[in-house]
Amino acid sequence: MKMLHFDKSNQCVFYLIMTLQEIKDYLYNVVQPIELVGNPQTAIQGISEIETAQQGELAFVANSKYERFLESTNASAVIVSNKIDKAKLPGSKAYLLAGDPYIAFVFILEKLSPMRKFIQEGISESAFIDPTAEVDQDVSIGAGAYIGQNCQVKRGAKIGPNVSLLDGVVVGEDSMIYPNVTVYDECRIGNRVIVHAGATIGADGFGFAPQPDGSYHKIPQVGIVVLEDDVELGANLCIDRATIGETRVKRGTKIDNLVQVGHNCSIGSNTVIASQVGVSGSVTIGNQCMVGGQAGFVGHIEMADKMVIGAQAGITKSFNQEGLVIRGAPAQPIRDQMKQEVMLRKLGDMMERIKQLELQLQQMNDQKLTK
Numbered sequence: 001m002k003m004l005h006f007d008k009s010n011q012c013v014f015y016l017i018m019t020l021q022e023i024k025d026y027l028y029n030v031v032q033p034i035e036l037v038g039n040p041q042t043a044i045q046g047i048s049e050i051e052t053a054q055q056g057e058l059a060f061v062a063n064s065k066y067e068r069f070l071e072s073t074n075a076s077a078v079i080v081s082n083k084i085d086k087a088k089l090p091g092s093k094a095y096l097l098a099g100d101p102y103i104a105f106v107f108i109l110e111k112l113s114p115m116r117k118f119i120q121e122g123i124s125e126s127a128f129i130d131p132t133a134e135v136d137q138d139v140s141i142g143a144g145a146y147i148g149q150n151c152q153v154k155r156g157a158k159i160g161p162n163v164s165l166l167d168g169v170v171v172g173e174d175s176m177i178y179p180n181v182t183v184y185d186e187c188r189i190g191n192r193v194i195v196h197a198g199a200t201i202g203a204d205g206f207g208f209a210p211q212p213d214g215s216y217h218k219i220p221q222v223g224i225v226v227l228e229d230d231v232e233l234g235a236n237l238c239i240d241r242a243t244i245g246e247t248r249v250k251r252g253t254k255i256d257n258l259v260q261v262g263h264n265c266s267i268g269s270n271t272v273i274a275s276q277v278g279v280s281g282s283v284t285i286g287n288q289c290m291v292g293g294q295a296g297f298v299g300h301i302e303m304a305d306k307m308v309i310g311a312q313a314g315i316t317k318s319f320n321q322e323g324l325v326i327r328g329a330p331a332q333p334i335r336d337q338m339k340q341e342v343m344l345r346k347l348g349d350m351m352e353r354i355k356q357l358e359l360q361l362q363q364m365n366d367q368k369l370t371k
Contacts, residue, residue, distance in 0.1 A: 016112050017045045020077050020094050023108055031104045033082060038094025042076050047109050062102035079104050119160050190229040198236040201225050205240040205263025205281060219243060
C-alpha cells in the first residue's frame with residue numbers, strides 16, 4: 001500500500017495506491033464472498049465507470065447490461081458479480097468477483113478517494129466566536145462563520161465558511177457543516193452529521209392561527225430540531241423547529257436536496273428521502289423507509305417502518321402496515337394503484353364503446369317509434 005501525492009492549487013492531495021490483493025483483503029472484511037481472478041499485484045489508484053476507466057483504475061459492473069464493456073474497457077481490473085460465467089471474462093485484465101458488486105464498489109471508492117477538503121484546518125481569523133461558546137480541540141471553522149452565545153462545537157467538527165450557528169447550538173464530534181448553512185438557536189446536531197450548503201435547520205414552523213377578521217396570528221415556535229448521529233442532509237433543504245418539543249431526524253437517515261420537513265415531524269432511523277419531498281407538520285415516518293422525489297404528506301399522519309413511497313405520491317392518510325409499497329395521488333397500495341392505471345388507460349376505448357352502445361340504443365328506440 002502506497003500514498004501518491006501531488007500539489008494541486010498549492011494544496012497537497014493524497015491518493016491511496018493499493019494492489020488488487022490488498023483490495024480483496026480489505027473488501028473481505030465488509031463484502032463476502034469475494035474472489036480474485038488474475039494478477040494479485042495489479043496496482044490500483046482510482047475507480048471509474050467501466051466505459052471511461054483507464055489503466056491503473058478499477059471499474060465495476062453491477063448491472064448485466066454493462067457486461068458488454070468488459071472487452072473494450074481500459075480498466076486494469078473490474079468488480080463483477082460472482083454469478084458471471086468466468087469463461088466469458090476477457091483474459092487481458094484482473095477481476096474481483098463479489099456477491100454484491102455495487103456494495104464492493106461503494107466501499108473501495110470510499111477507501112481510494114481523497115478526503116474532500118472544504119476548509120483549511122484551524123480557525124479562520126475572520127470567524128466570529130462568542131466568548132461564551134465552547135469550541136473543542138481539532139475543530140476547523142471557516143472564514144466568515146458565526147458561532148453564537150453558549151454554542152458547543154465538539155472535537156473534530158468542521159464548520160464551513162459563512163455558517164451561522166445561533167445561540168445555544170450544539171454540533172457533535174466529527175460533523176461537517178458546509179458553507180452558508182444556518183442553524184437556529186438551541187438546535188442539536190449529533191456526531192458525524194453532514195449538512196450540505198445552504199441548508200436551514202430550525203427556522204420557525206408554519207404555524208398561524210386564523211382570526212375572526214380573516215387575518216392570521218403567528219403561533220410562537222419555541223421547540224427545537226434534533227439531528228441524531230450519522231444523519232446527512234442535502235443542500236438547500238429546510239427542517240423547521242417544533243412549536244413545542246422537537247422536530248427529530250433519527251440516526252443514520254439521509255435526506256436529499258430541496259426537501260421541506262415541517263414542525264414537530266419525526267423521521268425514523270436509516271430512512272432515505274429524495275429531492276423535493278414536502279412533509280407537513282406533525283408527520284411521523286418510520287424506520288428504514290424510502291421516499292421518492294416530490295412526494296407530499298398532509299399533516300398529522302403516520303407511516304409504518306420499511307415502507308416504500310413512490311415519486312410524486314400524495315399521501316393523505318396514515319399507513320400502518322410494515323413494508324407496504326404505495327404510490328399515486330392520493331397514495332394507495334401499489335397493486336390497487338396499478339389496477340386503476342390500467343383502467344385509466346382503457347377509458348378512451350370505454351368511451352367509444354359507450355357512444356356506440358348509446359347510438360345502437362337510440363336506433364332501437366327510433367325503430368320502436370316508427371312501428
